[in-house]
Amino acid sequence: MQPFSKDATDEPRGPVDASVVPRFAGIATFARLPRLDEVERADIAIVGIPFDSGVSYRPGARFGPAHVREASRLLRPYNPAQDVFPFDAQQVADAGDIAANPFDIAAAVGEIEAGARQLSEHADRLVAIGGDHTIALPLLRAAHAQHGPVAVLHFDAHLDTWDTYFGAPMTHGTPFRRASEEGLIDLTASMHVGIRGPLYSKDDLADDDRLGFAIVTSEFVEEHGVAAAVERIRARVGDAPLYISIDIDVLDPAHAPGTGTPEAGGLTTRELLRMLRALADLRIVGADVVEVAPAYDHAQLTAIAASHVIYELLSAMAPG
Numbered sequence: 001m002q003p004f005s006k007d008a009t010d011e012p013r014g015p016v017d018a019s020v021v022p023r024f025a026g027i028a029t030f031a032r033l034p035r036l037d038e039v040e041r042a043d044i045a046i047v048g049i050p051f052d053s054g055v056s057y058r059p060g061a062r063f064g065p066a067h068v069r070e071a072s073r074l075l076r077p078y079n080p081a082q083d084v085f086p087f088d089a090q091q092v093a094d095a096g097d098i099a100a101n102p103f104d105i106a107a108a109v110g111e112i113e114a115g116a117r118q119l120s121e122h123a124d125r126l127v128a129i130g131g132d133h134t135i136a137l138p139l140l141r142a143a144h145a146q147h148g149p150v151a152v153l154h155f156d157a158h159l160d161t162w163d164t165y166f167g168a169p170m171t172h173g174t175p176f177r178r179a180s181e182e183g184l185i186d187l188t189a190s191m192h193v194g195i196r197g198p199l200y201s202k203d204d205l206a207d208d209d210r211l212g213f214a215i216v217t218s219e220f221v222e223e224h225g226v227a228a229a230v231e232r233i234r235a236r237v238g239d240a241p242l243y244i245s246i247d248i249d250v251l252d253p254a255h256a257p258g259t260g261t262p263e264a265g266g267l268t269t270r271e272l273l274r275m276l277r278a279l280a281d282l283r284i285v286g287a288d289v290v291e292v293a294p295a296y297d298h299a300q301l302t303a304i305a306a307s308h309v310i311y312e313l314l315s316a317m318a319p320g
C-alpha cells in the first residue's frame with residue numbers, strides 16, 4: 001500500500017509519494033518516511049522517546065513524539081533553503097519509540113541509553129524526539145560511548161544545569177550538569193543559545209560557566225542578529241563532534257505555546273531555522289528536539305515548528 005520510491009538496493013527511501021497517497025492518509029512515521037525495520041540500515045534513525053516523568057511544571061511531553069510525527073506529514077522532499085534533498089542524500093528511517101518506565105526515572109534513563117546504543121547498531125546517527133529534557137542525559141551517554149566527549153550546542157530558554165529538584169538528580173532541569181560531571185561533554189566547545197528569563201540565583205550562571213558552557217542569550221540575538229549569533233556558535237564549537245539539543249521552549253511562546261515551562265521573550269521560528277541552516281558543515285553526530293507538550297499546543301503550532309526544526313537538522317546532516 002505504501003508507494004515509497006525505491007533506492008538502488010530496492011529499499012524504500014524517502015517519504016511516501018504524496019501524489020499517490022494523500023499526506024493525511026496512512027499511519028504517521030516522521031515525514032512519512034520508511035520504518036527502520038523496512039530498510040537494511042539507516043544513515044539517520046529518527047526515534048521517539050515518550051518520557052516526561054522529569055518535568056518540574058506542566059506535564060505532557062510524553063505525547064510529543066506522536067504529535068510531532070502527525071504534524072510532519074506536510075514536509076516535502078526538497079529543501080530550497082539548504083539546496084538539499086535530505087531524504088535522497090541519506091537513508092532516514094523512523095525507528096518508532098523507545099519504551100521508558102514512567103514511574104522510575106533512573107530505570108527510564110537506563111532504558112533510553114540502552115535503546116539508543118542498540119539503535120546505533122542499525123543507524124549511523126540518531127535524531128530523537130522527546131519527551132522532556134531529561135532524555136538528553138542518556139542520549140549523551142550513548143553519544144559519548146561512540147565519540148568520546150562531544151560539543152553540546154543547546155538551544156533552550158533554560159540552562160538545565162541545575163543540581164537537583166526535590167532531591168532528584170535526574171530531571172529536565174539537570175541533564176547538562178550531570179553530563180558535565182560525568183565527562184560526557186567537551187568543556188571548551190559547549191554552548192547554550194536562547195537563554196532568558198528568571199533564574200533561582202546569581203550562582204546559577206557561575207555554576208553553569210564552571211560546568212563548561214558559554215552562553216548566547218535571546219537578548220543577544222535580538223540586539224546583534226542571527227549572523228552574529230552564528231559566528232559565536234561556530235567559533236565555540238569548531239570542528240568538535242557536535243551534539244545538538246533543542247528544547248522547543250527556546251522559541252517564544254507565541255511561536256511554540258505547547259511546552260511545559262514557557263518563558264516570554266524567545267526566538268522566532270525563523271531565527272532558529274536560520275541558525276540551524278548555518279551549521280550544515282559542522283560535524284553533527286546526533287540531536288534531540290524535546291519538550292513539545294501537545295495539551296498546551298494550538299493548531300499544531302509547536303509541533304509544526306518542531307517538525308521543521310528536525311527537517312533543517314536532517315538537511316544540515318546530509319552529506320555534500
Ligand SMILES: N=C(N)NCCCC(=O)O
Nearest residue numbers: 056133158160172173261
Ligand atoms: N524545559 C526545561 N528543560 N527545563 C525547565 C527548567 C526547570 C525549572 O526551573 O523548572
Ligand SMILES: [Zn+2]
Nearest residue numbers: 157158247249
Ligand atoms: Zn527549556
Ligand SMILES: [Zn+2]
Nearest residue numbers: 133156160247
Ligand atoms: Zn530544556
